[in-house]
Amino acid sequence: TESLPKGAMLTHGSVIDQYVSCIIEGEMAEGDTVLHALPLYHCAQLDVFLGPSVYLGSTSIITAKPTPENLLPLIARHRINQFFLPPTVWIGLLRSPLFEQHDLSSLRKGYYGASIMPVAVMRELTERIPQRRLWNFYGQTEIAPLATVLKPDDQLRKPGSAGKPAINVETRVVDDQMNDVAVGEIGEIVHRSPQLLLGYFHDVERTAAAFEGGWFHSGDLGVLDDEGYLSVVDRKKDMIKTGGENVASREVEEALYRLAGISEVAVIGLPHPRWIEAVTAVVVIKPGVELTEAQVIAHCASQLAHFKTPKGVVFVDALPKNPSGKLLKRELRLRFERHYGG
Structure with a gap:
């Protein structure tokens, strides 16, 4: 979402470590039938869902049009049980007049990420597809990309939260001097993980700034509650x-x-x-x-x-x-x- 692209150098090892985090935290399984609807040049669809599906040997249905007219019939026809969309596309499905015309009873695992799910929309999803369990996957390209997970049992208990660090990730919320902020205070979200990039391609200065203090600086602002659950407040730039x-x-x-x-x-x-x-x-x-x-x-x-x-x-x-x-x-x-x- 930045105007000038930057190259994040990820090793094969960091991507495979991230597959393992996704599989364990997202309860992915060999028997899943997964619909992949977003472009495969986007790391969320490629490395959080298609890669782990290939790793497990589950069934993948790939489509190029993330529109309600295309997605809803595919879910019904192929009995899709696992599906990822950013909140904006979930909203599009809910608003479509086709929503009530298709059998979505096979859909058991739903995932969102890429941006914040409005709490009102998350509650509506739960009401209209009650059998579907919901995960929030938060992260960014530089961490391959999964960083934290809000699991199904916490969706309504911790609405709007990004959850807790994935199994291969350590996460803190810090001030400008790299001190942990108090519970409920806003700070920058930083990570340490084998999933992280080696650095930015041909950009030594940006790499040094990103890893200042020995932790990767996400550029996101967040808050930890008294149970250690992370809420993303905003991008620093927003x-x-x-x-x-x-x-x-x-x-x-x-x-x-x-x-x-x-x-x-x-x-x-x-x-x-x-x-x-x-x-x-x-x-x-x-x-x-x-x-x-x-x-x-x-x-x-x-x-x-x-x-x-x-x-x-x-x-x-x-x-x-x-x-x-x-x-x-x-x-x-x-x-x-x-x-x-x-």
């Missing part, structure tokens, strides 16, 4: 600094997803003459629903502190995503950078 306060876009997005008429939302900071950055909601409305900017702002004001409430709302037909389903907030920031003038 933290909004408005009027001298820090606002995590994810917290605002969670509040917005509790408004019934919203299908998808992205919260970004946009340049503002008074606030420097203004919290701004980019909203996709469910079909047949009417919402105004005033209604959206009033909803947020009833649930959030004043400085976290969006200063503006932009309505769009769709949010920009990469082929793997990740939201491209940088595109929204560029598209609407003059929303408040300037």
Whole structure:
């Protein structure tokens, strides 16, 4: 999701270690029939699901179109029991009129990752596919990519959490001096693992910065609770600094997803003459629903502190995503950078 790509050098050994983490933590088995719907150049689909499936000898169904019109019939026809999608695509399935027309009773293991699953959507998934157990896999390319796992029994007990470190991973949340932060305090998520990259291709400076202090710096901000469960607060680059306060876009997005008429939302900071950055909601409305900017702002004001409430709302037909389903907030920031003038 960055504008300039960087090459993460992973060994075969680190990828195989990561397969083992996925298989153990995700309860994958030889008898699974797995649907692979995202591009195989994306490490989540390739190394968290297809690679472990080949390693185990399970059955793989590969398709190139992650759309409801394609996926729902495939699940029913092939009796798929294991399936991974990013939250944006799970949302698309739930909103499709085809959802209720197909037999999804074979689907027993569901996985999400690549971005945060809104708590309201996770609860809806549990209600509408009750036999399906759900895992959250969190990580990034540099760790091959699995880092932490929220398992099925914790989905409703720890909604929104990224879980605990996978079997081959150590994870901490630290301040800028590499000290562990207190329970409930925000810090940077760092990892140590045999799954990690050797470094960035032809970029010694970036490699040294990433491994400063002997741990890999993820670039994500997180919080640990009193049971050691990790919650990802935001990407460092997505933290909004408005009027001298820090606002995590994810917290605002969670509040917005509790408004019934919203299908998808992205919260970004946009340049503002008074606030420097203004919290701004980019909203996709469910079909047949009417919402105004005033209604959206009033909803947020009833649930959030004043400085976290969006200063503006932009309505769009769709949010920009990469082929793997990740939201491209940088595109929204560029598209609407003059929303408040300037």
